[in-house]
Amino acid sequence: MLRIRNLVSGYGKIKVLKNVSMHVDPGEIVTILGANGAGKTTLLSTIAGLVRANSGEAEFKSNNILKIKASAIPGLGCVMVPEGRQVFAAMTVEENLLLGGHAVQKQGRKVLTALLEHQYELFPILRDRKDQLAGTLSGGEQQMLAMGRALMSKPSLVMMDEPSTGLAPLIVKEIFQIIVRLRDEGNTVLLVEQNAKAALGIADRGYVLETGKIIVQGPAEDLLANKDVQRAYLGREK
Template sequence: MNTDQTSQRPLLSVRHLSAAYGRIEAISDIHLEIGQGQIVTVIGPNGAGKSTTLAALMGLLPIRGGECQVLFDGEDLAGRDIEQHVARGMALVPETRALFAQMSVQDNLVLGGFRLRGQSRAARQAALEEVYGLFPRLKERARQEAGTLSGGERQMLALGRALMGQPRLLMLDEPSLGLAPLIVRDIFRIIVQLRERGVSILLVEQNARAALKVADYAYVLELGRVAMQGPARELAHDPRVVEAYLGAAGRHQELLST
């Protein structure tokens, strides 16, 4: 693990994470860490357990076994419900984006800021303006119904809604899925900007080359277990990763993150 991750207590430290759907074990004995202000990516084939890992970390899926620890800034959230995860500064943007289609863009954003409900109106408005600063297109469409947005705009809205809660850790599940190449580039640029603002990011992404290019550290999941891990730049040149995930299609993927 790189020096950035070991020089201070990680924001998120996960040990012995296992979860199942019924009797089918989806992930087993996952260990991972995310440092303050880092992008950590999880790559792997379809069905490897990447999305399941995010769901278990967020409290959306029951955790198996008594040894599991999900330490967020030193506090163990294993077994806690999703509201407690959100209250402590974790946010998840699911692959489905899960927007309220018949509500306006702005109303979707305001709902995302419920963690700020105890703060002043000025503070909530400042959070909204900060999101609009990141996504000017959302401000242009503030009164438009979310269901009428393009795919890229819906992804921006899903990101913006999560950011309204001012999370310390943002977990993204396939943010580039189904988007046009130019929009994918925008999304990855925004991910890098968020890291520069101090937000830690856990990125699950099929576009392995683009993910490794922006990430600080990476984990490769195979069959529900961590098969490889290391600094993202090193894994991007590891022959096993290149052969399995980067190949000829990966060269095209790299263009989407530049």
């Protein structure tokens, strides 16, 4: 579904990603691990078209997304749930969700209504809060809203940037259960996450990014058993 080859990207003269190559197959949860500043957010932002690549290739379902405007990428089925939620605080929950469905509006009101109902079924608290201003929601509720807003475009690939940041452990557990459900419903997930143990616990495969380079990759269970990964990201060593 997604294939990246020798991707170099960054900000101005600063190269953050240095020849990154990776892939995501349909129906997988793939996690990207790494310390702050490793380039994880830059990687997702480059795929989403928010940061322009310097060189390399990035294909999403055979489309060269490095040549496509960021505003057109969700219409191809690739969406990003940004770090820090970034909901529209002055709009209601339902208005935020409907805004997320902009890419599918041409398919008709019936499709949009069905998508809205699915988000309320997936996140029941959003139905209870649908007329509430998004800025008044708790952090966990805002994270669910950000996820639901992205899912309103009927994506095939959902990229999530640090969905557990700042949330209570019980809410984190619920968020990760929802991510697994998304995969079980046929979605593909590319997950950037600081909580390495939780991410590897639900992922099929993972990559470790360090100073802009992939240094370790493999099945999630192999990364959980890797002593270097344990020492750096899991706080333990067998």
